[in-house]
Amino acid sequence: MSRKKARRTAQLRKIVDETSYLGGRRRGAVLKVEVWSDGRAIVKYSLAYINPRICSADNGRVLRYGNSHGRHHRHFMGTVKPCEFSSYEKLADRLQREVEARWRREDE
Secondary structure, three states: OOHHHHHHHOEEEEEEEEEEEEHHHOOOOOOEEEEEEEOOOOOEEEEEEEOOOOOOHHHHHEEEEEEEHHEEEEEEEEEEEOOOOOOOHHHHHHHHHHHHHHHHHOOO
């Protein structure tokens, strides 16, 4: 790792690191949220719904939003595409709505 990148990484602070292991019909699935800040703004995030029983590709990521590699993107069932980003809060709400809609379809 370069010194510049090491300094930038050292200045980031993980402000959210939550992992929820699901049970019941969704046993084995995981909801994972990681958010980093530079003290002024959110600069890095990863929001994921992981369920290897539904998706064998992409390490089980059914749905994930992130901004690694310097771009905002969406993982869905093994594919990765750029996504619109206006705010972290709106994206977190979008993930929640999409996951809940998926669960409703699975429960039918």
